[in-house]
Amino acid sequence: MDALNALVAFANFVLVPALAYGSQLALGALGVTLIYGILRFSNFAHGDTMAFGAMVTILLTWAFQAMGLSIAPLPTALLALPFGILATAALVYVTDRTVYRFYRRAKAAPVMLVIVSMGVMFVMNGLVRFIIGPESQSFADGARFLITAREFREMTGLAEGLAIRTSQAITLVTAVIVVAGLFWFLNRTRTGKSMRAYSDNEDLALLSGINPERVVAVTWVLVAALATIAGTLYGLDKGFRPFTYFQLLLPIFASAIVGGLGNPLGAIAGGYVIAFSEVTITYAWKKVLTYLVPETLEPSGLVQLLSTEYKYAVSFAILVIVLLFRPTGLFRGKAV
Amino acid sequence: MSGSLRGLMMFALVAGLIGLTGVMQGWNSALVILNMGLVSAIMALGVNLQWGFAGLFNVGVMGFVALGGLAAVLISMPPTTEAWAAGGGRMALAMIAGAATILAAIFVWRRMAPGRRRALAMLAVITVGFIFYRFLFGPARDAIEAVNPAGTGYLGGMSLPILLAWPVGGVLAAGAAWLIGKTALGLRSDYLAIATLGIAEIVIALMRNEDWLSRGVKNVVGLPRPMPFETDLQSDPAFVAQAESLGLTAVEWSTLYVKLGYTALFTVVLVALLVLAQLALASPWGRMMRAIRDNETAAEAMGKNVKARHLQIFILGSAICGLAGAMMTTLDGQLTPGSYQPLRFTFLIWVMVIVGGSGNNFGAVLGGFLIWFLWVQVEPMGLWVLTTLTAPLPDSSAFKEHLLASAPQMRLLTMGVVLLVVLRFYPRGLLPER
Amino acid sequence: MIVVEDLHMHFGGFRAVDGASLSIETGTITGLIGPNGAGKTTLFNAIAGDLKPTSGRVTMSGEDITGLPPHALFGRGLLRTFQVAHEFATMTVRENLMMVPGHQAGETLWNVWTARGRIASEEKALARKADEVLEFLTISHLADERAGNLSGGQKKLLELGRTMMVEAKIVFLDEVGAGVNRTLLRTIGDAIAELNRERGYTFCMIEHDMEFIGRLCDPVICMAEGKVLAEGTIDEIKADERVIEAYLGTGLKNKISQEAAQ
Ligand SMILES: Nc1ncnc2c1ncn2[C@@H]1O[C@H](COP(=O)(O)OP(=O)(O)OP(=O)(O)O)[C@@H](O)[C@H]1O
Numbered sequence A: 001m002d003a004l005n006a007l008v009a010f011a012n013f014v015l016v017p018a019l020a021y022g023s024q025l026a027l028g029a030l031g032v033t034l035i036y037g038i039l040r041f042s043n044f045a046h047g048d049t050m051a052f053g054a055m056v057t058i059l060l061t062w063a064f065q066a067m068g069l070s071i072a073p074l075p076t077a078l079l080a081l082p083f084g085i086l087a088t089a090a091l092v093y094v095t096d097r098t099v100y101r102f103y104r105r106a107k108a109a110p111v112m113l114v115i116v117s118m119g120v121m122f123v124m125n126g127l128v129r130f131i132i133g134p135e136s137q138s139f140a141d142g143a144r145f146l147i148t149a150r151e152f153r154e155m156t157g158l159a160e161g162l163a164i165r166t167s168q169a170i171t172l173v174t175a176v177i178v179v180a181g182l183f184w185f186l187n188r189t190r191t192g193k194s195m196r197a198y199s200d201n202e203d204l205a206l207l208s209g210i211n212p213e214r215v216v217a218v219t220w221v222l223v224a225a226l227a228t229i230a231g232t233l234y235g236l237d238k239g240f241r242p243f244t245y246f247q248l249l250l251p252i253f254a255s256a257i258v259g260g261l262g263n264p265l266g267a268i269a270g271g272y273v274i275a276f277s278e279v280t281i282t283y284a285w286k287k288v289l290t291y292l293v294p295e296t297l298e299p300s301g302l303v304q305l306l307s308t309e310y311k312y313a314v315s316f317a318i319l320v321i322v323l324l325f326r327p328t329g330l331f332r333g334k335a336v
Numbered sequence B: 001m002s003g004s005l006r007g008l009m010m011f012a013l014v015a016g017l018i019g020l021t022g023v024m025q026g027w028n029s030a031l032v033i034l035n036m037g038l039v040s041a042i043m044a045l046g047v048n049l050q051w052g053f054a055g056l057f058n059v060g061v062m063g064f065v066a067l068g069g070l071a072a073v074l075i076s077m078p079p080t081t082e083a084w085a086a087g088g089g090r091m092a093l094a095m096i097a098g099a100a101t102i103l104a105a106i107f108v109w110r111r112m113a114p115g116r117r118r119a120l121a122m123l124a125v126i127t128v129g130f131i132f133y134r135f136l137f138g139p140a141r142d143a144i145e146a147v148n149p150a151g152t153g154y155l156g157g158m159s160l161p162i163l164l165a166w167p168v169g170g171v172l173a174a175g176a177a178w179l180i181g182k183t184a185l186g187l188r189s190d191y192l193a194i195a196t197l198g199i200a201e202i203v204i205a206l207m208r209n210e211d212w213l214s215r216g217v218k219n220v221v222g223l224p225r226p227m228p229f230e231t232d233l234q235s236d237p238a239f240v241a242q243a244e245s246l247g248l249t250a251v252e253w254s255t256l257y258v259k260l261g262y263t264a265l266f267t268v269v270l271v272a273l274l275v276l277a278q279l280a281l282a283s284p285w286g287r288m289m290r291a292i293r294d295n296e297t298a299a300e301a302m303g304k305n306v307k308a309r310h311l312q313i314f315i316l317g318s319a320i321c322g323l324a325g326a327m328m329t330t331l332d333g334q335l336t337p338g339s340y341q342p343l344r345f346t347f348l349i350w351v352m353v354i355v356g357g358s359g360n361n362f363g364a365v366l367g368g369f370l371i372w373f374l375w376v377q378v379e380p381m382g383l384w385v386l387t388t389l390t391a392p393l394p395d396s397s398a399f400k401e402h403l404l405a406s407a408p409q410m411r412l413l414t415m416g417v418v419l420l421v422v423l424r425f426y427p428r429g430l431l432p433e434r
Numbered sequence C: 001m002i003v004v005e006d007l008h009m010h011f012g013g014f015r016a017v018d019g020a021s022l023s024i025e026t027g028t029i030t031g032l033i034g035p036n037g038a039g040k041t042t043l044f045n046a047i048a049g050d051l052k053p054t055s056g057r058v059t060m061s062g063e064d065i066t067g068l069p070p071h072a073l074f075g076r077g078l079l080r081t082f083q084v085a086h087e088f089a090t091m092t093v094r095e096n097l098m099m100v101p102g103h104q105a106g107e108t109l110w111n112v113w114t115a116r117g118r119i120a121s122e123e124k125a126l127a128r129k130a131d132e133v134l135e136f137l138t139i140s141h142l143a144d145e146r147a148g149n150l151s152g153g154q155k156k157l158l159e160l161g162r163t164m165m166v167e168a169k170i171v172f173l174d175e176v177g178a179g180v181n182r183t184l185l186r187t188i189g190d191a192i193a194e195l196n197r198e199r200g201y202t203f204c205m206i207e208h209d210m211e212f213i214g215r216l217c218d219p220v221i222c223m224a225e226g227k228v229l230a231e232g233t234i235d236e237i238k239a240d241e242r243v244i245e246a247y248l249g250t251g252l253k254n255k256i257s258q259e260a261a262q
């Protein structure tokens, strides 16, 4: 019984949150890794692209709510999401045309593009703050919980409850669908295959008649979709505040690099590795342990390795360890 | 020579802009901009050393600047004797235990043969050390933070002159840079960027949460000043007479006087650093650095220790950022860990360097002044533009209200546009290298 | 001087150098030939510290130097040039040469600020030396040109010039003659011979031009598919069946010998 309680507490405080967070990171890291694979630079504006996508989705959600549109018990945001993706795709496409393409044609060094993306980051960050303001916004509606802790306790008779928020469940389901769709696209469609060919060997791909501008455009659209979905899910789960998206840059890049930059499978694995490490290291294990050890051995402290304020230190430490011991990432990425 | 003429004109332009501010918004505002402009220029000099001279992509500037700020507190504030009595000794032991654990782990790693036994031994050392550290640390922290939490609740500093904190801030930043450089400098440039970004976040997290050290978000206010207080000046008859002879009130002249004092101090530091940097750039050392930047492989084959040189310049650049951070905290008179934002303290400095002209010290300094000026003035200018644009709308319009309230956000947008435009049309900056 | 024992350099599963053993005697100009992709450059890179060998040993005058970084090898008098010229593009030709000598006082920051007189006189001597080298290589007129603007052949000369700025013990030349016109090639050849004779440099040079090799090198080592095939004088090498086979492939060789028989 105690072991079961410990398991439920573990699921409630570690497993479920880390799965949801890991999915969000994985979606973010996929965007970063796609850009790296095709356009060959680290996009510092990615966090703010996510913020922009989430912002558009939020604005539309409010509009739909005002119109009385609803898909309860699901959050209205899901209805707004496709439009958010469209708007974000338009924005990044225009950005590519007006900004990045020039440097691509000039065959600028990758680090130059990184600096350019810093400029784009400023613009997008300013845009988001200008339009929706720097404060936090709430836009989640529909049912809050799939199952509450109380319901779970009543159902099972256990002392510990397991709460699953709708946002967490949606995150997981959406992530699975999106990832499956992405891999289907990359592996099965002509365009997807040409993208992978281009990523593996640019010159060879060009020789075989692949249109690079088309590949780039498709990449940006995919990235916009991934970023908007990741941003919206993160906002639903943790609340929307523009500056938190900038801060996500670190764990997202850590995920992509840990998995192996340029490797989509790696990005997903990296996302979960980072999320699980962050959550397990900053979780206070006292509750779980009290069920598992005899009363006399019960821990007096919280048994928390690091306080949650230092969660970025965890991403960072894992990043450094992986880079030192396996510089190409867990799944051999493109970067050396 | 057209290069230096161009430089002169650019600097004249900046001087003109600041002068214009003085005429239109008052000399007090102009001096405020000038002083932070000087600090920004020093930060830009530090980043330019790393990026322009050596191509090192450091986006952890904020962390080094914050460490400089911490140095200002640790040097100048009075020690909290009760806090030291309550937990100071234990805290010192905890720090020693922590350092010893890390050293022991490194020792095990270096001395034992690779394999499972080494991994286990290292894990054991770290676990035992960590538990011991936490055993010492927890109670010490609680005891220190319990001492008058509203007023102190931290260990305080050393009551030394705050000017001493400037070099110390540099040394503190240099120490951190050494640690980072040792692990991360071998990485490719964008990995180094992510690593430094992470370090900066961690430094800020430490300063926000380790109340026993920095008071965290409770801030440390009332740092000692290298300049006299305005009120003291105003009560000095000689000073009042001086003010009258200048045709100013004592209050006006005292605020200007203090600010001018900072201007003088900062200018001395900037000029000294600029001279040192220029001498270095024009020397065989600078030649070696340029060779390394041009072609690392060849420089290495020609006997230059590229790793060591990179580490050196990374440390120097970071130390300059730390120094500037200490100067800034001195100017502010307070340490507010909550106010460090990467966009403001890392990426804005990058905009300065890129816009000014990376690889050219004068360019970086110019960028420092120019971008800082813009950063400050875009807000009122943006408000003015928006007010003009929305003038036809009724005052009750929610849209108008929203736009006017959003004016401060114009800054980031403008900085981004400036950076993108300069990158596109002047990719080597306003004052290019050579 | 240099002894390479069973050196392997693998990239993933590919064996670019596959158990090469050879020795380069003091005072020789040793030629290293072999078809494209034989692993010659890779072997150089592994000896000169640019690549860490997968296995094997390199010794210099009896001392193990395997895996030492290039800058440490430079300190021991081992220098090299690159197949694709590695000039310092934004620096002048003279600066390219002046940066070479190690232990310059002006390379220490502290001296830059405090010992300016000493640095100035050192720089004067360095500049003189650089100009001598440029004269020797017949490119004095390029002294103040940006190295990035030089022609391919001139860059090759510059690479050779860098090795003359210090007292080297052994110099590895990777196709210094490639892409260089006949006259210039002669100049380079003369320079190498003179450095060998007068300053006692030992050379190991990769070259595809057999005439050039024949004029300068003794002995000549031939590599193919990561292994050392044969070693001897140029005539011995030219006559060696295995060498011909490696260069021409078995089929072509049979055809040639058939034609010769007819
Ligand atoms: N870094 C590397 N990664 C993978 N393969 C490599 C690498 N460097 C060299 N190779 C491979 O090793 C083989 C040997 O290359 P190397 O450059 O040593 O040939 P080489 O004998 O110098 O030829 P050439 O006369 O054309 O210069 C080639 O097939 C090359 O593709």
Ligand SMILES: [Mg+2]
Residues within 6 Å of the ligand: C040, C041, C042, C083
């Ligand atoms: Mg070769």
